Amino acid sequence: MEKKLKKLSKKVNFFLNSYLSKYRSSELIKPMKYGLFPGGKKIRSKIIFDIGKMFKVKNKNLLFLAASVEAIHAYSLIHDDLPCMDDDKLRRGKPSTHIKFGESTAILAGNSLLTTAFELLSDKNFKVDNKIKTNLINNLSRCSGQAGIAGGQYLDLSFENKKVSLRKILNMELKKTGKLFEFCCVAPLIIKNDKNKLNSFTKMGKEIGLLFQIVDDLIDLKGNTKFAGKKTKKDIKKGKATIISLLGYENTVKYANNLKQNIYNKLNKHFNKADDLIETINFIMERKS
Numbered sequence: 001m002e003k004k005l006k007k008l009s010k011k012v013n014f015f016l017n018s019y020l021s022k023y024r025s026s027e028l029i030k031p032m033k034y035g036l037f038p039g040g041k042k043i044r045s046k047i048i049f050d051i052g053k054m055f056k057v058k059n060k061n062l063l064f065l066a067a068s069v070e071a072i073h074a075y076s077l078i079h080d081d082l083p084c085m086d087d088d089k090l091r092r093g094k095p096s097t098h099i100k101f102g103e104s105t106a107i108l109a110g111n112s113l114l115t116t117a118f119e120l121l122s123d124k125n126f127k128v129d130n131k132i133k134t135n136l137i138n139n140l141s142r143c144s145g146q147a148g149i150a151g152g153q154y155l156d157l158s159f160e161n162k163k164v165s166l167r168k169i170l171n172m173e174l175k176k177t178g179k180l181f182e183f184c185c186v187a188p189l190i191i192k193n194d195k196n197k198l199n200s201f202t203k204m205g206k207e208i209g210l211l212f213q214i215v216d217d218l219i220d221l222k223g224n225t226k227f228a229g230k231k232t233k234k235d236i237k238k239g240k241a242t243i244i245s246l247l248g249y250e251n252t253v254k255y256a257n258n259l260k261q262n263i264y265n266k267l268n269k270h271f272n273k274a275d276d277l278i279e280t281i282n283f284i285m286e287r288k289s
């Protein structure tokens with residue numbers, strides 16, 4: 001799996017790098033690339049390719065989807081590390097973008113990565129029907145804005161040092177992390193115009209995202225900074241509302257295992273077509289970074 005991720009990472013990074021190379025003269029390209037490469041497991045891209053392969057979506061189209069998702073993801077990490085957000089100096093094993101380039105540049109590089117995502121999805125070389133393009137852009141916008149990542153981040157910050165119910169924590173994690181995973185799961189089906197499977201893959205995307213976030217919280221609690229490439233043991237110090245803070249470690253592990261089983265049950269009906277995606281979900285559960 002590590003090898004597969006590395007290979008995919010090379011492919012997506014190469015594509016993004018070539019795409020951005022037309023802007024060589026712009027000053028913001030350097031901090032944007034710093035936020036994008038190297039590093040990053042490319043789990044979201046892997047899910048796009050796993051599902052794309054299940055439904056025979058063209059590789060080139062999957063690359064456009066993966067590049068746009070990785071651009072938004074890198075943007076969210078750059079902004080997440082800012083002093084006014086989670087205030088982290090280390091990301092992917094190196095100084096965070098604002099430490100390297102300063103806060104204002106990091107903000108602008110992040111904003112530029114957000115718009116790059118939509119530039120990619122509206123690019124003339126992304127050869128899908130215009131109606132499908134609009135649908136993808138609409139979907140990714142909703143997953144990223146106030147109803148998605150940005151809204152989830154707002155809740156995450158506002159829940160600090162408060163007692164929050166499980167329902168509210170789940171809603172925050174589904175927005176902050178789940179929504180982008182949801183897009184990864186449905187975007188290949190949108191390209192295929194396969195409306196029948198949209199509901200079940202939307203649900204599964206949310207569950208995979210939630211599982212990813214729970215494991216992230218477990219890594220923060222039990223992992224170490226060297227492996228994780230970012231500072232660990234921060235959630236308790238910051239009084240973050242997480243499933244662990246509410247249910248405790250053992251029950252959170254049980255919760256995650258149940259969630260994984262739910263996802264597997266959904267995938268069983270796709271037989272061996274779902275093997276790659278199951279491998280990715282196993283990796284999400286076992287990961288140390």
Ligand code: GRG
Pocket residue numbers: 039040041042043072073075076077079080081085092144145149150153176177212213216289
């Ligand atoms: C992006 C629209 C938008 C808004 C920015 C700062 C912010 C608002 C949102 C933060 C969201 C955030 C950082 C959620 C956590 C998601 C998460 C678990 C990230 C870690 O993902 P990995 O492990 O990272 O896939 P790598 O480095 O492997 O790519």
